Amino acid sequence: MSDNTYREIMHQPEAWNDTLAYLEKNPLLYEKAVRGSFDSFLFSGCGTSYNLSLSAAALWQKITRTPARGIPASELFLFPDLIGVPGKSYLLFGISRSGETSETIRAVNFFRDHFSGLTVGITCDEGSSLLSQVSVPVLTSSAHEESMVMTQSFTTMLLTLVYFAYFRVQKENYLSELPGIFKTMISEYESSIRQLGEDLSFEKFIFLGNGPYYGVAWEGSLKLKEMTATPTETFHFLEFRHGPKSIVDQKTLIIALTSSAAFSLEKDVIREMHDLGATIFHVGRESLNLTSRCLEIKLKNMTIDDCTAPILDVSFLQFLGYYRARAKKMNPDEPRNLTKVVKI
Numbered sequence: 480m481s482d483n484t485y486r487e488i489m490h491q492p493e494a495w496n497d498t499l500a501y502l503e504k505n506p507l508l509y510e511k512a513v514r515g516s517f518d519s520f521l522f523s524g525c526g527t528s529y530n531l532s533l534s535a536a537a538l539w540q541k542i543t544r545t546p547a548r549g550i551p552a553s554e555l556f557l558f559p560d561l562i563g564v565p566g567k568s569y570l571l572f573g574i575s576r577s578g579e580t581s582e583t584i585r586a587v588n589f590f591r592d593h594f595s596g597l598t599v600g601i602t603c604d605e606g607s608s609l610l611s612q613v614s615v616p617v618l619t620s621s622a623h624e625e626s627m628v629m630t631q632s633f634t635t636m637l638l639t640l641v642y643f644a645y646f647r648v649q650k651e652n653y654l655s656e657l658p659g660i661f662k663t664m665i666s667e668y669e670s671s672i673r674q675l676g677e678d679l680s681f682e683k684f685i686f687l688g689n690g691p692y693y694g695v696a697w698e699g700s701l702k703l704k705e706m707t708a709t710p711t712e713t714f715h716f717l718e719f720r721h722g723p724k725s726i727v728d729q730k731t732l733i734i735a736l737t738s739s740a741a742f743s744l745e746k747d748v749i750r751e752m753h754d755l756g757a758t759i760f761h762v763g764r765e766s767l768n769l770t771s772r773c774l775e776i777k778l779k780n781m782t783i784d785d786c787t788a789p790i791l792d793v794s795f796l797q798f799l800g801y802y803r804a805r806a807k808k809m810n811p812d813e814p815r816n817l818t819k820v821v822k823i
């Protein structure tokens with residue numbers, strides 16, 4: 480494959496390695512903010528960067544045991560009284576691949592003028608506006624992208640935020656194992672994912688994820704939508720039973736990102752949808768033991784847990800969107816209706 484999107488998906492191990500090395504070498508860049516004393520932690524961005532904020536906030540709270548929330552950048556300046564509480568201090572992580580998205584820049588500036596606390600900006604593009612507007616600039620330039628859709632930028636910025644969470648509580652992490660695991664798993668599963676992506680008989684795509692997997696499920700859903708102009712939906716597992724499951728049929732593909740914490744209930748939902756005729760694409764540590772209409776990616780590596788699996792899981796979903804786009808003769812580098820940066 481020659482296009483930028485494929486190259487950048489496959490570059491993720493290098494981007495992760497480079498970024499971890501950069502973070503380990505430069506703790507003074509972020510130590511004051513990441514280990515600072517704040518009442519609550521906000522993660523904010525737009526589009527893919529908002530999906531990232533959802534998973535980053537869940538992982539932050541899970542790892543550091545401090546309150547965290549993911550919000551769309553526009554909510555911060557449109558409904559500030561729903562985000563902040565007078566007298567409380569916050570650390571805001573402004574997340575933007577380009578560092579030029581108008582809403583994210585506006586949110587960071589609004590926060591500085593109306594909230595108390597600090598701002599950390601995370602971006603992949605050198606010299607971007609975001610870097611000059613925040614208290615603590617963090618540049619993950621190894622994940623710079625030429626393509627329109629965000630792939631390595633998503634996982635690398637999420638990896639950075641998970642690294643910060645472990646750094647704050649000074650806990651050991653296994654993030655450095657992710658690049659090797661990615662290479663091993665992609666060599667094993669890429670062809671199966673490609674086969675699924677090339678099956679154009681599927682008309683409905685439902686992404687399911689709980690806890691830290693919910694934001695990543697949304698991101699997989701957005702990748703498929705952006706690259707293939709296909710309607711998709713995303714739910715928490717058990718929520719899907721409360722009405723939306725009415726659409727499930729033989730033309731439905733359920734993409735299920737299961738967790739270790741809730742697998743016992745998650746698997747029941749998946750089996751119920753499989754019985755209704757859906758095909759399953761499952762990524763998780765346990766097996767569903769379904770004999771037909773199911774592709775399973777088993778996370779066998781013992782060091783992968785609910786704090787790190789979300790970073791890896793999304794890369795499998797990037798391939799699904801990519802191969803469906805190619806099967807539909809669409810150019811993943813130039814998705815319909817989209818611009819690389821949204822300026823308002």
Ligand code: F1P
Pocket residue numbers: 524525526527528574575576577578579580583627628629817818819820821
């Ligand atoms: C945010 C974003 C992307 C989307 C498209 C337009 O960009 O909404 O999520 O895929 O590229 O911009 P950024 O703020 O992360 O640069």
